[in-house]
Amino acid sequence: MSPQDFDPGQLSESQQLALGTYTSVTNQEPSAAIPLLQRSEWNVEIAITKFFDGEAPDPVAEARAALPASPPPPQSIRRETLLNGAPSNLRYPRSPPRESAPRIVAQAESQQNYKPPLLLAILFTPFNLLYRLFSSSFSLFGYLFPFLPRLLPRLSSGSSPARSRTRRRALNPRDTAARFTREFEEEYGDHPLRFFENGYAQAYDLAKKDLKFLLVVLISPEHDDTSTFVREIFLSQEAVNFINDPQNNIILWAGSVQDSEAYQVSIALNCSKFPFAALVVHTPQDSTTTMSTIARITGLQPASAFVAKLRTAINQHSQALDRVRATRNEQQATRNLREEQNSAYERSLAQDRERARQRREAEAAQKRAEKEVRAMAEAKEREAQMLEQWKRWRAQSIPEEPGPNVRDITRISIRLSDGERVIRRFAEEADIEELYAFVECYDILTASENTASATEPVGYEHKYGFRLVSPMPRITYDVHAGGTVGSKVGRSGNLIVEPIIVEEDDEA
Structure with missing residues (x-):
């Protein structure tokens, strides 16, 4: 089957699984991945190693490839969450099992003390005395046989938490680290090393998260070689330069075994000799654990040998960490791109929603305006109809003009608003209304219309939209002031009709 025209349906289920796993890790096209998988006998781990490290001639593999094809052995798939450091579909060449580096959370002795009630204390007093007697006897044996105190905690570490052999006050991890740094500087002076300013668990988590190397240094102030180790090896210029080099990605955590936390760490890391240094790192290629101890340095040795062991261990594991970093960076870039796309989509969706909201508000405002216009027009129309009905009804009660034989009259000349002049006589006792x-x-x-059938409109209160004014001198005859025509105008008068609609609108 040529790789140019291969058919995925012709592959077996295990081969399709191997092809999918390989392409998901390397992002290589299937047409280019088929030849490499065939040369690797469909072994995904070997193919991935050849892809990243380069492919060299392998006589054994070529000879085995010449044999009849056999179904590939099932691959053990190691699934690990991103929190532990590697994607679930990533595979690495198998390596010898390493010593696990557990995560240690400091347990303060002050938090473990329990004061029983007085009655229980009295009941258990004999047992307490026997325990103290036994402890004193055991201390004597520990002095005579120094290997016993170290052997017994190692045997009992799995069943009970480690306890420090000192009576130093237990502090929280940050304060413990600050106390160690202060005591270290008081003993050995100023130094260029940068200790991690928190507990071992925090340094452990940071090294695991950022894929860095955690250098754990444990010292015992009571040990004879401690001062020599610190001055000639740990604080040597070669060791300081190597530890502080940012390219080595080292997180330095140090502690004294007189502190509870450092003592628990020494037991967890199987420290059997002081001074002690261990290099802990995330090992994605190891199927048994995620954080392993890749180097252990105990006792006195030249500074060059100390640095050489650290450099060798770092160089052996840097390549695997670089692959994990590249995978994480690619995944982070994909997540960032997806978040940016989601953010752009949300912004676009928000803009569309805002435009739709504005459009709805504009349409609603337009509908309200049109409704108000219609309502005003209908109100004006009803007002005009009510006015017309009122005028027809009021015209019925207007008395006829007095005849020529009536002596008590008032002759009034009225100029209407349209310019027409009307002359009419009114009885002097007629009201101004x-x-x-x-x-x-x-x-x-x-118009001489028949208004006999007109009725007064219900609920209508008529208001005159004009006023009658005498020009010379100017006198306004207000309808609300009342009075008779004769008393207000006299025997005759010349009046002008002035509209007041504009004035009322201005006041409103």
Whole structure:
């Protein structure tokens, strides 16, 4: 089957699984991945190693490839969450099992003390005395046989938490680290090393998260070689330069075994001799654990040998960490791109929603305006109808003009708002409102319409939209002031109709 025209349906289920795993890790096209997988006998781990490290001639593999094809052995798939450091579909060449580096959370002795009630304390007093006697005897044996105190904690570490052999006050991890740094500087002076300013668990988590090397240094102030180790090896210029080099990605955590946390770490890392240094790192190629101890340095040795062991261990594991970093960076870039796309989509969706909201508000405002216009038009139309009905009804009660034989009259000349002049006689005892009603109903009166059937509109309160004014001198005859025509105007008068609609609108 040529790789140019291969058919995935012709592959077996295990071969399809191997092809999918290989392409998901290397992002290589299937047409280019088929030849390499065939040369690797469909072994995904060997193919991935050849892809990243380069392919060299392998006589054994070529000879085995010449044998009849056999179904590939099932691959053990190691699934690990991103929190532990590697994607679930990534595979690495198998390596010898390493010593696990557990995560140690400091347990303060002060938090473990328990004061029983007085009655229980009295009941258990004999047992307490026996325990103290036994402890004193055991201390004597420990002095005579120094290997016993170290052997017994190692045997009992799995069943009970480690306890420090000192009576130093237990602090929280950050304060413990600050106390160690202060005591270290008081003993050995200023130094260029940068200790991690928190507990071992925090340094452990940071090294695991950022894929860095955690250098754990444990010292015992009571040990004879401690001062020599610190001055000639740990603080030597070669070791300081190597540890502080940012390219080595080293997180330095140090502690004294007189502190509870450092003592627990020494037991977890199987420290059997002081001074002690261990290099812990994330090992994705190891199928048994995620954080392993890749180097252990105990006792006194030249500074060059100390640095050489650290450099060798770092160089052996840097390539695997670089692959994990590249995978993480690619995944992070994919997540960032997806988040940016989601953010752009959300912004676009928010803009569309805002435009839709504005459009709905504009349409609603337009509908309200149109409704108000219609309502105003309908109100004006109803007002005009009610006014017309009122005028027809009011015209019925306007008395006829007095005849020539009536002596007590008032002759009034009225200039209407359209410029027409009307001369009419009114009885002197007629109310001034009769004059206003005549002007309002003049068009009905002149039309000679039959208004006998007109009724007063219900709920309508008529207001005159004009005022009658005498020009010389200017006198306004207000309808609300009341009075008779004779008392207000006299025997005769010349009046002008002035509209007041504009003035009312201005006041509103």
